[in-house]
Amino acid sequence: MSPSIWIAIYLPLLITLIIIIPQQQEIQKAVLLKIKKRKGVITMTNEMIKKYIGLKCKLSTGTYGTNIVGTILEINENWIEVETRKGKELINADFVQNIKVK
Numbered sequence: 001m002s003p004s005i006w007i008a009i010y011l012p013l014l015i016t017l018i019i020i021i022p023q024q025q026e027i028q029k030a031v032l033l034k035i036k037k038r039k040g041v042i043t044m045t046n047e048m049i050k051k052y053i054g055l056k057c058k059l060s061t062g063t064y065g066t067n068i069v070g071t072i073l074e075i076n077e078n079w080i081e082v083e084t085r086k087g088k089e090l091i092n093a094d095f096v097q098n099i100k101v102k
Contacts, residue, residue, distance in 0.1 A: 046075050046093065055101055057082075062097040069102065 052072050059068045059082065068091060070084035080091045 046078075049075055049080060049093065049096075049099065052099060052101065058100040058102060059091060059096055060098045060100075061091070061095045 049072070053075065054071065054073075056069070056071050059070075059072075059080070061067070068082055068084060068089060070082040070089070072080060073083050073088070074081040075093070078093050080093050080096065082089050082091060
């Protein structure tokens with residue numbers, strides 16, 4: 001194969017890997033930082049969640065996972081233990097976007 005064929009095949013791949021993908025990652029990071037700095041955004045704390053212990057709630061993790069319906073049993077450090085119909089589940093409190101009391 002001649003060098004011009006190699007350049008025609010692999011140059012677009014190199015451009016994609018070296019230039020385009022890192023730029024997209026930087027843009028995504030900038031958007032996430034902008035969302036975090038927006039007014040009115042409050043991070044979920046364990047003290048806020050502790051008042052729902054023993055109540056049947058619907059925990060939403062948004063785009064990270066599914067909605068979980070069950071009774072909140074315990075909160076340790078950053079984990080929420082929930083009793084569902086399937087059994088006990090642990091949820092990372094960082095990914096909980098909202099809680100609705102049923």
